[in-house]
Structure formats: C-alpha cells, structure tokens
Amino acid sequence: MKYSTLSNYVDGEAVKADGSLLDVFNPQDGSLIAKVPLSTADDLDRAVQAAKKAQPEWAAMPIKERVQIFFRYKYLLEKHLKELAELVLEENGKTMGEAAAEVEKSVEVTEFACALPQLTPGEIEEVSRGVECRVDRKPLGVVASITPFNFPNMVPNWTIPNAIALGNAMILKPSELTPLSANRLAELLKDAGLPDGIFNIVHGSREVVEAICDHPGIDAMSFVGSTKVAKIVYARAASHHKRVLALGGAKNHLIVLPDAHEEMTASNVAASMTGCAGQRCMAASAMVAVGDTDSIIRKLCEEARKIVPGKNLGAVISAAAKERIEGYITEAEQQGAKILVDGRGATVEGKESGFYVGPTVIDHVRPEMRIAKEEVFGPVMSIMRAATVDEAIEIENSSEYGNAAAVFTQSGGLARYVAEKASAGMIGVNIGVPVPREPFSFGGWNESRFGTGDITGKSSIEFWTRLKKTTIKWNPEARTNWMS
Numbered sequence: 001m002k003y004s005t006l007s008n009y010v011d012g013e014a015v016k017a018d019g020s021l022l023d024v025f026n027p028q029d030g031s032l033i034a035k036v037p038l039s040t041a042d043d044l045d046r047a048v049q050a051a052k053k054a055q056p057e058w059a060a061m062p063i064k065e066r067v068q069i070f071f072r073y074k075y076l077l078e079k080h081l082k083e084l085a086e087l088v089l090e091e092n093g094k095t096m097g098e099a100a101a102e103v104e105k106s107v108e109v110t111e112f113a114c115a116l117p118q119l120t121p122g123e124i125e126e127v128s129r130g131v132e133c134r135v136d137r138k139p140l141g142v143v144a145s146i147t148p149f150n151f152p153n154m155v156p157n158w159t160i161p162n163a164i165a166l167g168n169a170m171i172l173k174p175s176e177l178t179p180l181s182a183n184r185l186a187e188l189l190k191d192a193g194l195p196d197g198i199f200n201i202v203h204g205s206r207e208v209v210e211a212i213c214d215h216p217g218i219d220a221m222s223f224v225g226s227t228k229v230a231k232i233v234y235a236r237a238a239s240h241h242k243r244v245l246a247l248g249g250a251k252n253h254l255i256v257l258p259d260a261h262e263e264m265t266a267s268n269v270a271a272s273m274t275g276c277a278g279q280r281c282m283a284a285s286a287m288v289a290v291g292d293t294d295s296i297i298r299k300l301c302e303e304a305r306k307i308v309p310g311k312n313l314g315a316v317i318s319a320a321a322k323e324r325i326e327g328y329i330t331e332a333e334q335q336g337a338k339i340l341v342d343g344r345g346a347t348v349e350g351k352e353s354g355f356y357v358g359p360t361v362i363d364h365v366r367p368e369m370r371i372a373k374e375e376v377f378g379p380v381m382s383i384m385r386a387a388t389v390d391e392a393i394e395i396e397n398s399s400e401y402g403n404a405a406a407v408f409t410q411s412g413g414l415a416r417y418v419a420e421k422a423s424a425g426m427i428g429v430n431i432g433v434p435v436p437r438e439p440f441s442f443g444g445w446n447e448s449r450f451g452t453g454d455i456t457g458k459s460s461i462e463f464w465t466r467l468k469k470t471t472i473k474w475n476p477e478a479r480t481n482w483m484s
C-alpha cells in the first residue's frame, strides 16, 4: 500500500477516526493504495466542536486580512500543481492532463476568493432624515461540504476558498473513493496560514453524511454528487432547518444541426463524451442529430477511435462502474440501437486489472431507452435522430436533468433559438463542455440541482453569507419622519 491509513483532520491535526476502514484503489491498475476511515457521528462532533470554537475569531478578522491566506494558498496550489495532479491521477484514474486542468480550475476559484473584498462591500443609505440603514454580509458559522469522486481536487475547492474567505469554518467530507487529495489540501491551507479549526476533514460515507445533515452545530451545507443522494441529503438537512445546496447528476444533450462545422463539431463532441472517461457532470452523453448529419457522425467515430484507453483516456472509478457502463451499452444493443464504436472489454497492456472502458458511439438510440434517459457516467455517446430542431428540443426538454445542453450550428439565429429553449442551467454554443468560468457561477436546473443559487462565482456569495441590516440614528436631534 503506497499511502498509510488516512486520518481525519481536526483543529489543525491528523486525528484517528473511530469507524471501520475502507480500501482505496488506483483505478488505472486496480492496486490498493490506501485505507480511509468511515467516520462516525462522534468523529463528526469532534470536528464541529473545533470549528465552532475557532470560527468567531476568524469571522472577526476583516475580509481583506482573511483573503491574504488565499493569496498564499493559490500560490501553493500553483507551486505544487504537478504533485497535486499526480495524486488526483492515482486516486481517480484520469489522465495527467485532465488532473492538471482540475488543479488549474482550483487555482481559478481561489483567485475569485481573493477578489471577494472587492465584491462584497456592504451598502449604506440615508433612509430617513438623519437615519441610516447599513447592510453587512455576515458568515453563517460552521458549514459543511460533501463532495463526489470525480474531481477530488476541484470540487472541494469550489467551496473551500469562498466559504472560508467569507468567514465560515468548514467541515469537508470528501468522497471515500478519492479521499487523498483532501488531506493534502489541508496541509496547504495550514502552510498558507489558515488558523487551526477553520478547515476540518471528516472522512466516511453514508453514516457521516447523515450525521452532517442532522448535526445542530452545522448551519449550512453543500453537496455535490448523484441526484439520488442529492435528493435524500437535501430533504434530510432541510428538515433540520439547514441552508442546503445539493447539486446532482446530469444527462447533457448536444443538439447537432446539419450546418454544423464538421471537424470542430466532431472533435468537440468526442472530447466532451470522453474527457475524464465520461465521468464529468458536464460530459455530453446524448447527441440529438437533426436531419442529415451522417458525415458529422462518421467524423465523430473517426475522432472517437483516436482516443485510446491508457493513452489519452483514463480509467473509470471502479470495477462496478465498468460493469454498469458496459451493461448500458449491451442493453441498448439488445433494444435495437447500433454500436458504431464499441469500447466494451477494453484493457491496457501492463494494467490488466485497471478499470477501462473505451470510447463508445451508439446510433439510433430511441428517447425511451434507459441509456437515453439515465446518467451513464462513462465515455459513451447515445445518438438520437430528429427530423426538426423543435423535435430535438423536445427530446432535450424531456430529460429530468438540466445541468448542461449545447447546440452545434453555424447559424446564429438557430443557436440562439436552441439556447433559449433548452431546459438546462449551462448552455454551450459550439462548445461541448460549457463550464462557466469565474466570476460566472456553476449550477444546473431541474433534477441536477436542489436548493437556490449556484455553487461557485458570484452566486456562492449569497449562499455562504447572510445579511445583517442595521438602522442607525446618529444624532438625537435629527429631524425624523414617521418611520423614525
């Protein structure tokens, strides 16, 4: 085992957890690399108490001082980029380029947090004669962030810099499948000067997530993961009167029109479906091909064949994920869909125990098939055929999800028409992975998000703070009106 058994991180120190241990595997070769504790409610409580103790002093620091730590943290993320990316590669199985891009996105969200003093000044107005009203943004207290396996560095960083710079103390519960990056981030935050108790990690799975939902000392929590769990977590935490934002899964549609630029569309679609082995909530997994798009589909297959497991395609997270993804492909084939590129049974020489699925393109999928409706979370594209743009939009709109949608066309008018009608929070025009960059915020619609607002960018400022309104009469002789 390359790494020793992981500890929780509480009050600036590694702390042994009470719970049992779970094996952590490197998906590229199936080797055991670490063990992670499955913490209990008592383990969580220790972290909450430490966070509660530390938070008031942290909140009392002016934000301009608090963000100095994130300037240093940003520098440390950049300085250790290669090492952080290698850790992501080991625990998640994506390629080095993808892992490095993930850390670069963490740098970008930290850069946004460094700008928070410029984005969050309060307001003040004379509301009656001699009477002023001022509005200040205040932190919530102790908050929690629960994250998925697919971006072990980036998704924790969607929440850490913003929530903490805004004056909260945080408890992070990383995915038990990819728990290593989080502990390294804790070390970097400490090196950057973050006071002990402001950032804590409690490892584990369902038991500790439920304890987070129930704990009265946690004021707000964000969740990123599958829709099934997002729904449960949202309802459970909200029933304890917590502020909750729960981002769920996705089924992102690309609508390809016959006038789309052939090469650009094919390479973009192939990149969207295979990037991070299709394990991105922004990955396109359904393509609605409108009218005569056969040459684009042929080109897409050519591009997909250039993407090779173990070379420019990483592994999927587990043996169970590989089996599930291949099961979807086989079921679609049995239901009459046509497999144009088949990624089942992929292996990589020297890494025969790795969890690989090759790029898969399936044509003539019908909207009622399971593969067309459910999140596959692998490098698989289901192509559905539509006669008109409106029929394509109808297929997109019928999805229960609504994270992203994209249109490929050279017609500005048609692009705008589809962008307006698509029922998704993030829209791409000739872009297969339309992730908004800071200061714009990240978040979907429909069953891809439960709660209000988005998780990053300007929208996250609302989520991690509350408003204090103070009405002040400076001078007892002030002329007043009925309100005063």
Ligand code: NAD
Residues within 6 Å of the ligand: 146, 147, 148, 149, 150, 155, 173, 174, 175, 176, 204, 205, 206, 207, 209, 210, 224, 225, 226, 227, 229, 230, 232, 233, 247, 248, 249, 250, 280, 281, 375, 377, 403, 444, 448
């Ligand atoms: P997951 O829902 O299985 O796990 C997410 C978190 O929930 C983990 O920390 C896990 O320990 C915990 N968890 C798992 N089962 C639980 C249960 N029954 N009760 C309480 N907690 C539980 O998700 P995953 O497989 O780690 O990640 C992949 C999913 O995340 C995909 O659906 C993907 O689309 C989604 N995702 C969404 C976004 C987004 O922004 N919308 C971003 C990344 C990933």
